[in-house]
Amino acid sequence: MARLKVNGRVRDVEVSGDTPLLWALREQLELTGAKYGCGIAACGACTVHVDGEAIRSCVLPVSSLTEANEITTIEGLSRSGDHPVQQAWAELDVPQCGYCQPGMIMAVAALLKSTPNATDADIDSSITNICRCGTFARVRKGVHLAKTKS
Amino acid sequence: MSEILSPSRRGFMIGVAGAGMTITFFTACATNEETPEVNAWVQIGRDDTVTIRIARSEMGQGTLTGLAQLVAEELECDWERVVTEFATPGRNLARNKVWRDFSTTGSRGIRNSHDYMREGGAAARMMLVSAAAARWKVPAEECAARASVVTHAPTGRTLRYGQIAAEAAALTPPTEVALKPASEWTIAGQPKRRLDTADKLTGKHLYGADLRLPGMLNASIRQAPKRGAVLKSFDASAVASMPGVRKVVPVGDAAVAVIADTWWRAKSALDALPVEWTPGEGSDFSSAAFEAVLDEGLTAHQAFVGNSAGDARGAIRRAARVVTATYSVPHQAHAPMEPMNATARWTAERCDVWAPTQDAEHALEVAAEAAGLPVEKCEVYPLICGGGFGRRGFADFVEFAVAIAREMPGVHVKALWTREECMQHDFYHPTTKARMTGGLDAQGRLTGLHIRISGQSISAGVAPERLVNGGDPGVFQGLMPPEAPRQDHVLKYSFPNLLIDHAMRNPQVRPGYWRGVNSNQNAIYLECFMDELAHAAGRDPLEFRLAHLGASPKAAAVLRAVAERGDWGKADGKFRGLSSFHTYGGYVAACAEVTVDEHGVLKINRIVAATDPGHVVNPQQVEAQVEGSFVYGLSAMLYGEITVENGEVQQRNFDTYESLRIAEMPKVETIVMPSGGFWGGVGEPTITVAAPAVLNAVFAATGKRVRNLPIKDQNLRTA
Incomplete structure (x- = not known):
């Protein structure tokens, strides 16, 4: 228990x-x-x-x-799926199969909480999640877009 | 409960307790009054919701959205009110294959179904227009449909689709329909957002691995670690008292499973289960030893000819200069993010299976066989896959789930594999080597080319009916002659004297179709060697290639496009490599830009890619496929290698089978350049040009040819 x-x-x-x-x-x-x-x-x-x-x-x-x-x-990340990262992800159609995306979104949300102005270098060092579909280009774009929504 | 779960009831609802959400599994049945089925593809609710039926699988590649766009285009419906549901293979059989082919491999989800699905949308539109005209008692020719509304032009009267769908459904379908030319598309051809994104962002979307059905038990499975080994014995009593354990069962003759209340408990008990295996054929197989077999094939006298023109051997004998090189690619695992799984419920009368599959029809056949029931008494409910890449075109995981469920009649059992099981029991990308021989004349022109491929045939391993006189034509994807039955894999270079042949050498490692399939290594072999030949001839690699592409303006166009956008030939101190290929009916090219530092560390900075698939249904999803295919292809080029030692796969998880991370992701610029007039693939073609473009750029940067993949820990600075 x-x-x-x-x-x-x-x-x-x-x-x-x-x-x-x-x-x-x-x-x-x-x-x-x-x-x-x-x-x-x-x-x-x-x-x-x-x-x-x-x-x-x-x-x-x-x-x-x-x-x-x-x-x-x-x-529990947001009440109605509207956390800035989720908004950015929806706008850019980031997921492909989507299986890794809850983990990806949680990793990015934590990064932006600790580093609201995350740079590409911050993304490179903090986001190490595997995505076999290969959504990384949009993940990166999504991080930068989410920054503008916070 | 049986009533709730009866698959004959359309769209049964399953409450997911606690999370406060529900999920509906549609079984794609016939029409009902609330949501009449206008035809097999289109169902329209009174609230104007349009449900489009999809038979091809969705595993991330966007086919679900693309096919819906094509149907909606002809249906003239309101795109904002479109939803989709999967057709099921059992219903398909019962309805005389009305949804046709379910198989979603070979980049053909759209290119092989666009016509009949568009016709389905167009026929439904015509029936809706006729229904409105009948109600108004006016000629149908005076009516037009747009955005789910039929308008009678002379009087301005309108009817919404939802108001007339039931009447339309009762009409006789038209026998002839005309399709719009692509130039008139307003929904297809547009960068529409995917229809399946929202729930993927909140955790709400339920994959097969997440499935929870009433009373469901969970199973964890272990297969014989060594190739060819079978189950000898296991001691169920050792784990019988562990928490949650219900049963320990043999699965077929080479696997064992623990069934428990939760999967974690099933897996924990399986880890503790004493199991003995009996070795069999292949249990002593080692990849390292197989190298010699592959090498022997490179010069073997006998080989199956896949493409031949002129007299390659003679031309090479007479050449002023002969260039040779040997390349190799290892086995690869698919490793989609969602591990293999299926959920089944078996009784003596019926078997139902929920599965993330790339081919629900095949899954149904396998399920019926494993269930010991006629196919009519079985059904497979396809789920959106957490990645596929070819792995989920096989149905071993369905077979196992049904075999396990048979041990628990009437109970839903989910059989979820561990990552280790997935890695060790895949259908692997085949291993091959190639000996390349090119003859140049005194002017540096290529006069003869011989490509000898030695190695594994996928068909021999998993589809022997595809062999022709013992040879495997599929080995020559992207290298086929102009007269080949598979026009989508014809080599687009013209060479005066050419010989491409294959010495089949099959290891005891089962092969499978892996995104790009044989085109992966064929493009590496050909496109890296074209670069070698160009350098040997002292000619520019772009110009050297274009000299052989005169007969294929489309292939030349994509190559020129990447060269131009990719700053090919620019004297800016950057190192670039090119490649181009024609495969799965698509014309693709890439220009990669890399740096290799003084320690030999490779950085892929940028790849410009171009694709001409003929028609483009959703350009932003095509871009996503190009970017994504590069991650998959470059992961293999950099790290991917499955090796077998004493019959056992040495890689167990992502720590030993690495995948490219975001820090290594190059900037990708995609040029989508549909030239119209044909339908080519999208999901696979571009993966083939990523690795050779990068490898050629590595040579530009270092003077070193990487001919044995993966790059892994090869020092790129040591010549």
């Missing part, structure tokens, strides 16, 4: 402590926006925010979290 605070609500999850946060979110809380892509924190599809920071939830055991940690998933 673990007690987690997800998208502003405290929730109890019936899992063993070594269960990765990703699977508690997906299978106990039915928040499937964060995706399983690799399970080894290599691809970033599972990215969520923990206390405002982008975290790869597939390797983070729930035992390392308490209800004091604010967990935000893509479902």
